[in-house]
Amino acid sequence: MTSEATEAGGARRPWHRRLRDALVATLERTVIVLMLVLVLDVLWQVLSRYVLRAPSSWTDELAVFLMTWTALLGAAVAYARRAHLGLDYFAGKLPARHRRRAALFTSAVVFLFAVGAMIVGGIRIVHLNILTGQQSAALAMPMSWLYLALPVSGCFIALFAAEEWAELRAGTDEDAEEGS
Amino acid sequence: GCTRDAPRTITLRMAHPLDVSHPIHQAAEFMQRRLAEESGGRVRLEIRPNSQLGSSRECIEQVQMGILDLTVSSAATLEGFIPEMGVFSVPYLFRNEEHYWRVLEGDVGQRILEAGKSVYLRGLCFYDAGSRSFYTRDRIIRTPADLDGMKIRVMQSRVCMQGVRALGATPTPISWGELYTALQQGVVDGAENNPPSFYTSRHYEVCPYYSLDRHFRIPDLLLMSPARWRRLDAEDRDLIERVAQESSRFQRKLWAEHTKQSLEALREEGVEIVRPDRGPFMERGRAVQEQYRGTRLGALIDDIRSY
Amino acid sequence: MSADVSMLVLSLVFVLLLVLNCPVAVSLGVSTFAAITVTVGSPFAAVQMIAQRMVSGIGSFALLAIPFFILSGLFMGRGGIARRMIDFADRLVGRLPGGLGHVNILTCMLFGSVSGSSAAAVSSVGGFMIPEMNRKGYRPEYNVAVTTTAAITGLLIPPSNAMIVFALASGGISIAAMFVAGLVPGILFGALLMGVNTVQCRLHGYGAERTARDDRPLWPAILRALPSLLLVVIVLGGILGGIFTPTEAAAVAVLYAFVLAVLIYREVKWSEIPGMLLQCGVATSVVMLLIGTSSAMSWILAYEDVPGRVSAALLGLTSNPLIILLIMNVLLLLVGTFMDMTPAILIFTPIFLPVAVEMGMDPVHFGVMMVANLCIGLCTPPVGTSLFVGCGVGHTTLAEVIRPLLPFFAAMIAALLLTAYIPQISLWLPTLFGLR
Ligand code: NA
Ligand code: NA
Numbered sequence A: 001m002t003s004e005a006t007e008a009g010g011a012r013r014p015w016h017r018r019l020r021d022a023l024v025a026t027l028e029r030t031v032i033v034l035m036l037v038l039v040l041d042v043l044w045q046v047l048s049r050y051v052l053r054a055p056s057s058w059t060d061e062l063a064v065f066l067m068t069w070t071a072l073l074g075a076a077v078a079y080a081r082r083a084h085l086g087l088d089y090f091a092g093k094l095p096a097r098h099r100r101r102a103a104l105f106t107s108a109v110v111f112l113f114a115v116g117a118m119i120v121g122g123i124r125i126v127h128l129n130i131l132t133g134q135q136s137a138a139l140a141m142p143m144s145w146l147y148l149a150l151p152v153s154g155c156f157i158a159l160f161a162a163e164e165w166a167e168l169r170a171g172t173d174e175d176a177e178e179g180s
Numbered sequence B: 001g002c003t004r005d006a007p008r009t010i011t012l013r014m015a016h017p018l019d020v021s022h023p024i025h026q027a028a029e030f031m032q033r034r035l036a037e038e039s040g041g042r043v044r045l046e047i048r049p050n051s052q053l054g055s056s057r058e059c060i061e062q063v064q065m066g067i068l069d070l071t072v073s074s075a076a077t078l079e080g081f082i083p084e085m086g087v088f089s090v091p092y093l094f095r096n097e098e099h100y101w102r103v104l105e106g107d108v109g110q111r112i113l114e115a116g117k118s119v120y121l122r123g124l125c126f127y128d129a130g131s132r133s134f135y136t137r138d139r140i141i142r143t144p145a146d147l148d149g150m151k152i153r154v155m156q157s158r159v160c161m162q163g164v165r166a167l168g169a170t171p172t173p174i175s176w177g178e179l180y181t182a183l184q185q186g187v188v189d190g191a192e193n194n195p196p197s198f199y200t201s202r203h204y205e206v207c208p209y210y211s212l213d214r215h216f217r218i219p220d221l222l223l224m225s226p227a228r229w230r231r232l233d234a235e236d237r238d239l240i241e242r243v244a245q246e247s248s249r250f251q252r253k254l255w256a257e258h259t260k261q262s263l264e265a266l267r268e269e270g271v272e273i274v275r276p277d278r279g280p281f282m283e284r285g286r287a288v289q290e291q292y293r294g295t296r297l298g299a300l301i302d303d304i305r306s307y
Numbered sequence C: 001m002s003a004d005v006s007m008l009v010l011s012l013v014f015v016l017l018l019v020l021n022c023p024v025a026v027s028l029g030v031s032t033f034a035a036i037t038v039t040v041g042s043p044f045a046a047v048q049m050i051a052q053r054m055v056s057g058i059g060s061f062a063l064l065a066i067p068f069f070i071l072s073g074l075f076m077g078r079g080g081i082a083r084r085m086i087d088f089a090d091r092l093v094g095r096l097p098g099g100l101g102h103v104n105i106l107t108c109m110l111f112g113s114v115s116g117s118s119a120a121a122v123s124s125v126g127g128f129m130i131p132e133m134n135r136k137g138y139r140p141e142y143n144v145a146v147t148t149t150a151a152i153t154g155l156l157i158p159p160s161n162a163m164i165v166f167a168l169a170s171g172g173i174s175i176a177a178m179f180v181a182g183l184v185p186g187i188l189f190g191a192l193l194m195g196v197n198t199v200q201c202r203l204h205g206y207g208a209e210r211t212a213r214d215d216r217p218l219w220p221a222i223l224r225a226l227p228s229l230l231l232v233v234i235v236l237g238g239i240l241g242g243i244f245t246p247t248e249a250a251a252v253a254v255l256y257a258f259v260l261a262v263l264i265y266r267e268v269k270w271s272e273i274p275g276m277l278l279q280c281g282v283a284t285s286v287v288m289l290l291i292g293t294s295s296a297m298s299w300i301l302a303y304e305d306v307p308g309r310v311s312a313a314l315l316g317l318t319s320n321p322l323i324i325l326l327i328m329n330v331l332l333l334l335v336g337t338f339m340d341m342t343p344a345i346l347i348f349t350p351i352f353l354p355v356a357v358e359m360g361m362d363p364v365h366f367g368v369m370m371v372a373n374l375c376i377g378l379c380t381p382p383v384g385t386s387l388f389v390g391c392g393v394g395h396t397t398l399a400e401v402i403r404p405l406l407p408f409f410a411a412m413i414a415a416l417l418l419t420a421y422i423p424q425i426s427l428w429l430p431t432l433f434g435l436r
Helices: A003-008 A015-050 A059-080 A088-092 A094-133 A145-146 A149-170 A173-179 B024-037 B056-065 B082-089 B095-107 B108-115 B156-164 B176-186 B195-202 B225-229 B234-268 B278-291 B295-303 C001-017 C024-040 C043-058 C061-078 C081-092 C098-113 C118-135 C140-151 C163-170 C175-204 C219-240 C246-264 C270-303 C307-317 C321-338 C341-358 C363-377 C386-394 C397-423 C425-432
Strands: B010-017 B043-048 B070-074 B122-127 B134-136 B151-154 B168-173 B191-194 B209-216 B220-226 B272-274
Touching: A015 A059, A015 A149, A015 B225, A015 C061, A015 C246, A015 C270, A059 A145, A059 A149, A059 C043, A059 C098, A059 C270, A088 A094, A094 A149, A094 B056, A094 C024, A094 C043, A145 A149, A145 C043, A149 B168, A149 C061, A149 C118, A173 B070, B024 B043, B024 B122, B024 B234, B024 C163, B043 B209, B043 B234, B056 B070, B056 B122, B056 B220, B056 C043, B070 B278, B070 C001, B070 C163, B082 B108, B082 B156, B082 B234, B082 B295, B095 B108, B108 B122, B108 B295, B108 C118, B122 B234, B122 B278, B134 C270, B151 B156, B151 C043, B151 C098, B156 B168, B156 B209, B156 B278, B176 B191, B191 B209, B191 B278, B195 B234, B195 C363, B220 B225, B234 B272, C001 C024, C001 C270, C024 C043, C024 C270, C043 C270, C043 C363, C061 C163, C061 C219, C061 C246, C061 C270, C081 C098, C081 C246, C098 C175, C118 C140, C118 C386, C140 C175, C140 C386, C163 C175, C163 C270, C175 C219, C175 C246, C175 C363, C175 C397, C175 C425, C219 C246, C270 C341, C307 C321, C307 C341, C321 C341, C321 C363, C341 C363, C363 C397, C363 C425, C397 C425
Parallel strands: B010 B043, B010 B070, B151 B168, B151 B191, B209 B272
Antiparallel strands: B070 B220, B122 B220, B134 B191, B134 B209
């Protein structure tokens, strides 16, 4: 089973690959919309101050909120597209067999990080904020909504890492050779 | 019977967002010295100033998580965690400085310190943060009528916003770090703070008018992690409580000097400082106190007024 | 004691994960998790702590300028701005010996000055310039060497995402001051690179292409480049004049670049915009995730007082600030060969800045020096974004580019030393504008 075969015949892609692609497409659309609203929000802030002469008090807060969600959902997209910065120099020098092992190991590490720090840690922070009923100053928005971006993004990254792991597991050392 | 082990050394970690020259940091260093003296070096206090471990809000969260043992925070920031802290943002609640400290050192003060138990925060003592007054860009404030329609920057606290609105101004929450530019650009017409903060922030460069109406007295609190507290033995708890009280009195003296020096320095910088008649301001402030009648905060307000 | 153990764990886990090609952001997060668990004793507290630092690291209003400068750079790169700047630069320096090399450097500086990152400059300027230079008889690997090194000036010349990241990591230096401080060093880097280009072109006989006098008038080229150059005026003037915050200036830059590229030049189609927004979102997320997890790492470093201890150790080594400065620069150059710029700034600012301040160095000067130093690393193997993009655009290999790169490295090191040891180069302009 070579990667060309799986790419070419769309119907023959395994179910987890199809699920992943659908999730990535949804995330991408969300990031586009969030980015657009982010640009408009800050432009509105300038406009309200200089043209309408009534500086808006909520644009700052909304911008930070949008940015946090954009960055964290975008981080999941970036992971799916392998866009995160890494140091491929040393791993690239390994023979294919060891390189596949290294890749299996790092996708497991990413999975554990997403589950531990982003999902568990994130949920604990969300819980603490719900407990104390923290609200943002201008929009009076529950702070837990801000922190919620972390576990949500963590779920996607964990899924993508698990999918990558399964893919590597099912593949052969030669795939790893081609992939680099 | 049980044999006593070698005395257990204890390291307490404190973080706060203030500069090392701030009276709060000096009070922390005073505590550090006194704890070492009183325990023969057994109880150590490590201090991380300057927001090294995060903003005030984040330090409070770290205390809640039990990662940090101690932090110092303004009651205004704490309002987001402990609703009772909002009481300090009710304008003209305290008649004068004497009344203020009598309340804080009495059983109402104790009640406020203990109000954070359910959210994993234990108050140890109050520190002085003076009284807050208005400073403005274009004209000085002498009567409450001068405030009408003015856009005034306030801290990110709901009660605070309500208080400033009741005094006649339009409250605008802006983060402290961006306030200088906001004043410069005329996003707001003025702000309010105590004299030392007004001086050290250099806001007087854009706001040459300071009107000492002293509407809020919002203390800082020394907070401890209840999880850490429970792990201490009775002797150490006593020691920490005692030293905290000492540091509070030490800090109050420093603060008074600090305030005097700041006001002098502001005058030297050419800031026009007035002491308006507080009567008409207090009248507007009383309206806010009535608004809270029947709420949890209302009961606390009544207790303070009758203290 | 326990601090030493936790720092040892931190370094070992971090290096191991990096070597195995785990994403840097995740390596930072996992090694920090291990260190906090060792220190505090509770893995639950550790994950909660990392979660807090990640969200607070990302959620800063100042950082918002980064996606906006990336997005305006995308509009300018695809919207025909780079081509107009090449025409303009060509009219200015095209007739000097080694002409096209100079045009390349100057365009990189001009284009770098409107976009926030060097990769943008390499791909858009290199995409035009390298084939053109190949055609005129310059060797391809030489052209890649010129472009990749010239592009890094864009990180010194404002606006610059690297300066924003430093301002943030330093905890409270004004972004405006950092922007203005980078201008002169950026021009210095460009000037020294042009010097090397002159010598190299004489040696290899490049650039005899333009002997005849160009009689076309100069003003159409200026006029065509003017709208693009105006962006610098809007961004810098807006920030310095107190009209915009850096974030607002960046958003206005997006609007301006959008109007130029889509409505006036019409070189970007409406249908391309969602793709650009996505590209910007993903590029931003890569930086933000790094900022988030490195903010967790700098938290544990501060908790264990590592900056204080490193500072004491370095200052105990020698009392000569010139030597300490040299040690810091050599360390940063080594770091820069392996590590990308953003993580390097985020990890080493909290460690080295206190030392620099202790020595009496101005934090703004230190920041410019650090960014200049790490810029060099962007063009060095094994890890160098600018170099990778350059080799891709120029269809050469790393091995071929190394030799022609060496004289340019020498020029950059010289520029770095000047920046490090003559504070006025960085501080003259910010002082002039009253920013420090
Ligand atoms: Na730039
Ligand atoms: Na490098």
